Amino acid sequence: MKTLGLIFNRVIYAAILLAAVLVLNFTLMHLAPGDVADTISQSMGGADEELLIEIRKDYGLDQPYYVQLGTYIGKVLRFDLGHSFFFNEPVADLVLERVPATLLLVITAQFLAMIFGVIMGVYSARKPNGITSYFVTFFALFGYSAPVFWTGILLLIGFSLQIPLFPVAGMRDVTISGGFWVHAIDIIRHMVLPVITLASIFLALYSRLARATMIETLSTDYVRTARAKGLSETQVVYKHALRNSLSPVVTLAGLQFSAVVSGAVLVEAVFSWPGLGTLAFQSIIARDTPTILGILFFSALVVIVGNLLTDLALRFVDPRVGASK
Amino acid sequence: MKQFSRNLAAAISLLVVTATGAAADGPNKGGTLVTVLGSNVRNLNSAVQSGIVTGYPGAQLFASPLRYDDSWTPQPYLAESWDVSDDGMMVTLNLVKGATFHDGQPITSSDVAFSVEVIKNNHPFKSMFAPVETVETPNKHTAILKLSKPHPALMLAMSGQLMSIIPEHIYGDVPINEVKTHPRNNENVVGSGPFKLVEFKNGEHVILERYDGFFMEGRPYLDKIVMRIITDPAARSIAYENGEVHMGAFESLPRIINRLKKVDGLNVTAEGYGGIGPLDWLAINTTKGPLADVRVRKAIAYAIDKNFIMKAIMQGTAEDSRTGIHPDSPFYSADVEAYDLDLDKANALLDEAGYPKNDDTRFSVTIDFGWPGVKPQVEYVKASLKKVGIDVVVRASADFPTWAKRMGTMDFDLSWDTVFNWGDPVIGVHRTYDSTNIAKGVWSNTQGYSNARVDEIMQMAAVENDPEKRKALYSEFQAIIADEVPVYHVNTLPYHTVYSDKIGNPPIGIWATSSPIDMVYLKD
DSSP: OHHHHHHHHHHHHHHHHHHHHHHHHHHHHHHSSSOHHHHHHHHTTOOOHHHHHHHHHHTTTTSOHHHHHHHHHHHHHTTOOOBOTTTOSBHHHHHHHHHHHHHHHHHHHHHHHHHHHHHHHHHHHHSTTSHHHHHHHHHHHHHHHSOHHHHHHHHHIIIIIISOOSOSSSSOOTTOOOOHHHHHHHHHHHHHHHHHHHHHHHHHHHHHHHHHHHHHHHTSHHHHHHHHTTOOHHHIIIIIIHHHHHHHHHHHHHHGGGHHHHTHHHHHHHHTOOSHHHHHHHHHHTTOHHHHHHHHHHHHHHHHHHHHHHHHHHHHHOTHHHHTO | OHHHHHHHHHHHHHHHHHHHHHHHTOOOOOOEEEEEESSOOSOSOTTTOOSHHHHHHHHHHSOOSEEEOTTSOEEESSEEEEEEOTTSSEEEEEEOTTOBOTTSOBOOHHHHHHHHHHHHHHOSOGGGTTTEEEEEEEETTEEEEEESSOOTTHHHHTBTTSSOOOOHHHHTTSOGGGGGGOGGGTSSOOOSSSEEEEEEETTTEEEEEEOTTOSSTTOOOOSEEEEEEOOOHHHHHHHHHTTSOOEEEEEOOHHHHHHHHTSTTEEEEOTTOTTTOEEEEEEEOTTSGGGGSHHHHHHHHHHSOHHHIIIIISTTOSOBOOSSSOTTSTTOOOOSOOOOOOHHHHHHHHHHTTOOOBTTBOEEEEEEESSGGGHHHHHHHHHHHHTTTEEEEEEEOSSHHHHHHHHHTTOOSEEEEEEEOOSSHHHHTHHHHOTTSBTSSTTSBTTOOOOHHHHHHHHHHHHOOOHHHHHHHHHHHHHHHHHHOSEEEEEEOOOEEEEETTEESOOOSTTTTSSOOTTOEEOO
């Protein structure tokens, strides 16, 4: 019951949040000088005044602000995200086409960062002042502080050019043919560098957090009790301490879901990964309001679902969460 | 007429040479060319969308009546021959017989008439076909363009990506001015060119395949073209270097160009951009404050060291350009004031104009720029003008539309700008200096420049069919522009084509990849 109530509450909040995201961003886009007619004219090498007026009329940009907003909200209520001005395609198609690529990239990177981050964190927590601990800290912070595009380009120069192991850009090689496995392996090859690049940012967060909570947990009474019982160190660390240290890590993972769009933009740009990030970047540059709002709508949705899943996962990892009320 | 027969003779001899050449070593047939697009494609239909990104796939999917060789001579393409009447009021196109669209339907003169209508109503370059009043179609293979006045610019406007022949039976089902949003512009495209569309995934690739029914015997040589969309220039350069991409055009970053020039197995050339004619310049608002005085504008030109921009910023990749016409164009005249660095002259002109130095500063102006790539030039202008007592405030724009709005409404003093010629001066040059085109959006006459003689010359040159007389008119035009400095012309935008040693017949005609690449082949 409690879980159902939680979901119900979240749906109400989600609707309010989505409405706010759309209205606020629509207004912001409207306030900015210039519009999509200018960027269309840019992509065409210049257009005369008549054509600019015609484009504005075609897309309803000559209407007053509240009429445009009303029309847009009306469409969204009918589950229609509109038509992209710049790409001449329905926004829903454009966005949905890109979602799988981004999810594949971000979830893989998050997952790997979490696994390796926790392993590194736990390892260094056991000997907080050991040389390995310092090495792990250095490595993690280096990945976190290096700009993503720099890491990306560096990896490209290293592993696409000097040692040509991986492809430079895109998600698949359209010149190869073969069955499912050929294509799966091809996509994995294309994924390696962008995933490492993206994971390098998250790795620091997870490993630092896991290290800190682990150090704290290892000094608690029940761990001392477990040790006093004569349990092996492995059992103490991985069975008793680790599970109790995991809830902040899971919370962080949930928060990081918001990075689906924000964190992946630069990585996607460097590796020409055909995901939401590049689409978001291009539509902002092009002032393509319907597409931008469509992407924000989807990312808000992803964040909301992500947070809900985090809450549910926390109840699983730490039963105290649900029972406390 | 004489002109035409000479062209035909040249064309025939060229064909013979090509044919014998082919027999001797013979370009390879087949293979997949992997090439690259530097940004996303908005529309594949080049009859309704201009721009270099649409031009590349567009010119492969759709054929135009003419094509140009690298010496600006028109060659037969979809029109096997053509004729301009003696008074210049009528242009007759004789289409290749038996030419078909990708769905097997014949390409007829009524498709030509339809395409002209679509272009007139949707394409941004109105000046290309504005004088075309009607297109008559006496039979299936003859289209006669009836003009309201002689229009020599029509020849270039009938080539490359500018006059794509599209099928009436596909695009004729919507009102003529709605073809620009026709769903078949990006999917199930039925074209008239050497390659047909296999797949277009925005953000990923455009895949084209040889059209076996193409109207030129034995062409195209390639079986398939994969155009990968890679927007990051550094990633593109690595892709050329490790061989993942065979060829790409429109690379413009000096550092990348110079790096790729040193790579074994790669060729980097600036040839092939005369038609598109991209120019970098300093736009000056001639209606505002001190800048309204021609002496001030000249002083600015004398105070900027063009050599520094060419050597340090463009790193030797760009060419000097002194007028609004691209140096590769037959109409270019270098015989104008070059404004070599001369600070004394600049100071003298400013004193003369009545702006004496007070505490080292004469007056203050702003300078704008629309994209981050040209910030070095803008900063350099600021530093240069400080030396002659002009205080320059740099105004950044958040993005392109912000800058475009400022330019289009003449809300600026100075701005760095890049403008393309697009073939004939009538199409891409006049717009910058025409006094009837002031402040009509970005890349109009944003300088507010107005000179009756310049207007008159442009009108005369637009209808002058004699190439020599036309050239003389444009020489006078360029001399006046250089003298009055509504724009300080600096350099060509250094577009370069990168291609691997494997490529035969790289596209180095005047339209680069905005023309059919039916002769490009892959060596063994």
